[in-house]
Amino acid sequence: MSASLATSERNDTAAELDVGRLVEPERIHRRVFTDPDVFELEMDSIFGRSWIYVGHESQIPQPGDYFTTQVGRQPVVMTRHTDGQIYVLENRCPHKGALVCPERSGHAKRFMCMYHGWRFDGDGSLVSVPVHSGYDGTSFDPKDPGNGMKRLPRVKNHRGFVFASLSADIPDFDAWAGEGLRGLDNMIDRAPDGSVEVVGDCYRTVQNSNWKIFVDNMSDGMHTSFVHHQMARAAQRTLEKFKGQGRPGGLDVAAMLAGEPDQMAKVDLVAHPNGHFDMAAFAPELKGPEADQYKAALIARHGKEGAEVVLQRNYHNVLMFPTIVMQASLQQMRVIRPLSVDKTLLEIWAFRLKGAPESFLRRAVTGANLANSPSNVVAADDFEAYFRVHAGLKGPQSEWISLHREANRDIPVGTSLKGHSGNSEVCMRNMYKAWHAYMTAQ
Numbered sequence: 001m002s003a004s005l006a007t008s009e010r011n012d013t014a015a016e017l018d019v020g021r022l023v024e025p026e027r028i029h030r031r032v033f034t035d036p037d038v039f040e041l042e043m044d045s046i047f048g049r050s051w052i053y054v055g056h057e058s059q060i061p062q063p064g065d066y067f068t069t070q071v072g073r074q075p076v077v078m079t080r081h082t083d084g085q086i087y088v089l090e091n092r093c094p095h096k097g098a099l100v101c102p103e104r105s106g107h108a109k110r111f112m113c114m115y116h117g118w119r120f121d122g123d124g125s126l127v128s129v130p131v132h133s134g135y136d137g138t139s140f141d142p143k144d145p146g147n148g149m150k151r152l153p154r155v156k157n158h159r160g161f162v163f164a165s166l167s168a169d170i171p172d173f174d175a176w177a178g179e180g181l182r183g184l185d186n187m188i189d190r191a192p193d194g195s196v197e198v199v200g201d202c203y204r205t206v207q208n209s210n211w212k213i214f215v216d217n218m219s220d221g222m223h224t225s226f227v228h229h230q231m232a233r234a235a236q237r238t239l240e241k242f243k244g245q246g247r248p249g250g251l252d253v254a255a256m257l258a259g260e261p262d263q264m265a266k267v268d269l270v271a272h273p274n275g276h277f278d279m280a281a282f283a284p285e286l287k288g289p290e291a292d293q294y295k296a297a298l299i300a301r302h303g304k305e306g307a308e309v310v311l312q313r314n315y316h317n318v319l320m321f322p323t324i325v326m327q328a329s330l331q332q333m334r335v336i337r338p339l340s341v342d343k344t345l346l347e348i349w350a351f352r353l354k355g356a357p358e359s360f361l362r363r364a365v366t367g368a369n370l371a372n373s374p375s376n377v378v379a380a381d382d383f384e385a386y387f388r389v390h391a392g393l394k395g396p397q398s399e400w401i402s403l404h405r406e407a408n409r410d411i412p413v414g415t416s417l418k419g420h421s422g423n424s425e426v427c428m429r430n431m432y433k434a435w436h437a438y439m440t441a442q
């Protein structure tokens, strides 16, 4: 009953909103960013019907550990049960709907709802109901799985990265991810021990703009020479000052952003089916005795050629649409949690490559502080650009925004499309093609 109601509501809304006409091959309508009804439909049709990143298994190493977040609008909790398995449950008491786990993370032998004391195991099953006699003679069945915390119908643990879906009726994870997985795999393959782990908690920032404005910017090489020019010039001057005294972590990457508008043209942009993309650039330097040891460990794992392939793929930004943007060679990931049509929460996670030197982790954390933390000197300028885009689009008079840059020059590579240059808007056009497909699917 409730499922069919939800479906008919979604279809009616899609037709009423006329979303099919909001995206054209080379331009998109402002309502894609500003219409609260379009946002609500995105939560159903994209965040409710895709593989959404939940968290990493290293966040919950012990039975009883849990981590809470959201899949679209649905609060969820990722748990490690006593059977050692990971579960992703609706963070909702089946009695009257209260959040069972209000904390962001923690450890609990069992979960107890604070409202009337129903208790649940880490796999969601109902353990006990106080004053049980009150249910005698009613249709309530404590053994009915529907009276436990509901498990999300699809969960996939890909090499430690846990994705889930609110819908059972979606493609398998591998079919959905396709070539879009190569950036994520590249970060894991960089670990000599073959796996990564989360370091500490994440940074969280809130952008006062629509979530897709951030995603667009991830493949927008052209903006760097304008938005980041002042910061990058300061980074260059600082590098000059410290010449011969080591390289202040991360500033070399920051300084690269100060080039001419066509400097990003050399960057490889490749757009994949289902809205994913990767951008290759900004390889961290691997020099010195530590780096040599690391390379030897990587060769031991992948073989000489295999190690070279892993290290040559220097993915700077990798989008797995719609929730994650990896920075594989910088060991970072940003997770997009849209809050409303004009508010977007970003989680910024740093990873340790198991078996790699500690200096790699220091570089990753320094990079996170410099470019992604709430007090960063790089993305702060981006946030201002996102805010201005969203503010400018509120005006209803001019309806369309342009995605024309280097259109009709895309280069097919298998099922993917490579941009004519790093300044191409190919990844944005590709993403809105996927957005359109999700939003108009019946």
Ligand code: FES
Pocket: 093, 094, 095, 096, 097, 098, 113, 114, 115, 116, 117, 118
């Ligand atoms: S709402 Fe959870 S026990 Fe009543």
Ligand SMILES: [Fe+2]
Pocket: 217, 223, 224, 227, 228, 378, 379, 382
């Ligand atoms: Fe930027």
